Amino acid sequence: MRIVSGIQPTGNLHLGNYLGAIRNWVRMQDEHEPGTRLYFLADLHALSMPHDPARLSASTLEMVAALVACGLDPDRSVLFNQAQVPAHAELQWLLNGTARMGWLSRMTQFKDKSGKNREGASVALFTYPVLQAADVLLYQATHVPVGEDQKQHLELARDIAQKFNMDFVPGYGDEGSAVKGVFTLPDPIIPPEAARIMSLRDGTAKMSKSDPSDMSRINLVDDVDEIMKKVKKAKTDPEPLPSDAAGLEGRPEAANLVGIYAAMAGQSVDQVLAAFGGEGFGRFKPALGELLVEVLSPINARFVELKQDREMLDAVLAKGALKARELAQPTLDAAYSALGLVRG
Incomplete structure (x- = not known):
């Protein structure tokens, strides 16, 4: 292979x-x-x-x-x-x-x-x-x-x-x-x-380097404040999170954020929704931001060190x-x- x-x-x-x-x-x-x-x-x-x-x-x-x-x-x-x-x-x-x-x-x-x-x-x-x-x-x-x-x-x-x-x-x-x-x-x-991870500003468009809005993506070199700000401002809808994956149909932004959490945590979408189902994004977004910071901060620190060499x-x-x-x-x-x- x-x-x-x-x-x-x-x-x-x-x-x-x-x-x-x-x-x-x-x-x-x-x-x-x-x-x-x-x-x-x-x-x-x-x-x-x-x-x-x-x-x-x-x-x-x-x-x-x-x-x-x-x-x-x-x-x-x-x-x-x-x-x-x-x-x-x-x-x-x-x-x-x-x-x-x-x-x-x-x-x-x-x-x-x-x-x-x-x-x-x-x-x-x-x-x-x-x-x-x-x-x-x-x-x-x-x-x-x-x-x-x-x-x-x-x-x-x-x-x-x-x-x-x-x-x-x-x-x-x-x-x-x-x-x-x-x-x-x-x-x-x-x-x-x-x-396929989607844009934070449009759940129907792929997350891309070429998007003119930096708020549409989480860069691996973003610091803690940038990550938390982008997640907080990510586009969502007014409805609470559903209890299972089927409830995300027709909700591209919600599906994208839940999918990101699932991938970062090594969980299924249903497992994430078992923990957050019925909750609003006011609780979910901070949890997602903290998870992203936990995973990406060591990468950021190592990158800053390596690019000088x-x-x-x-x-x-x-x-x-x-x-x-x-x-x-x-x-x-x-x-x-x-x-x-x-x-x-």
């Missing part, structure tokens, strides 16, 4: 990143052999949208500090940034010949990010899913942790891998054939709880990139060979 996942180094990590991805990455360190989990900072993906080069560099290093502060161990997981592993960009170009315009045109994320100005969107934004495919296929990933909103891109990666194998690996897919393809078709891992952060990325290049090379060589490209 080999697990690959990435995160863009743009802006602060927030609670949605932590509960939806990072906490599960940390847990996986105890469940699988060292070196079988690769986590990368998707700095090449950041080029698909307008960006400040100096800010991208700083954000990349801050992201390393944040991930390590959350518990990601560079000795047990491979942590690196794409820019130090050229094979990502190389394989994307090779896969561009297999990917189809129609496939990419159906990607909802391109439609969402380009908005009404599709003619003005970058080519990188359109081909973003092909680079995502290269990111996981390069390492023969068997499983990829994804949120519900990323399942479509993983399905595209599988389609690209399957078509490449069928087109360029003689005997692949033939009845009774044991011929293996160049690429492994990865399966999704969707976290069962808190897979530039030498250590560079060393973490260099170590991870060295291992990633080693793991990537056999697949990249096989792809070049399958396509008939002469490399000496």
Whole structure:
């Protein structure tokens, strides 16, 4: 089993990143052999949208500090940034010949990010899913942790891998054939709880770094006062909390806050409601804020310490990139060979 996942180094990590991805990455360190989990900072993906080069560099290093502060161990997981592993960009170009315009045109994320100005969107934004495919296929990933909103891109990666194998690996897919393809078709891992944390200002919108309102999210670097203030001002409705999960239907903001509490406390929604059912948000919000502070304050303190150590952060990325290049090379060589490209 080999697990690959990435995160863009743009802006602060927030609670949605932590509960939806990072906490599960940390847990996986105890469940699988060292070196079988690769986590990368998707700095090449950041080029698909307008960006400040100096800010991208700083954000990349801050992201390393944040991930390590959350518990990601560079000795047990491979942590690196794409820019130090050229094979990502190389394989994307090779896969561009297999990917189809129609496939990419159906990607909802391109439609969402380009908005009404599709003619003005970058080519990188359109081909973003092909680079995502290269990111996981390069390492023969068997499983990829994804949120519900990323399942479509993983399905595209599988389609690209399957078509490449069928087109360029003689005997692949033939009845009774044991011929293996160049690429492994990865399966999704969707976290069962808190897979999609919503905005504190709108329970129907995903918590996001790109939301212009900082009050919409809990950042992992927020201090105690900021956390308590954001929870206190989080949008709710006037009704008391129900006694079971069914009573949250049609109440997106209430469902979001209860879901956050459940995920942070390691409880089910019904367990949370057994304790708070019938109560108003005047009692529930302070309890949620205190729980968030209890879990996030140690992460914040560790992050502040780590981000000052530039030498250590560079060393973490260099170590991870060295291992990633080693793991990537056999697949990249096989792809070049399958396509008939002469490399000496």
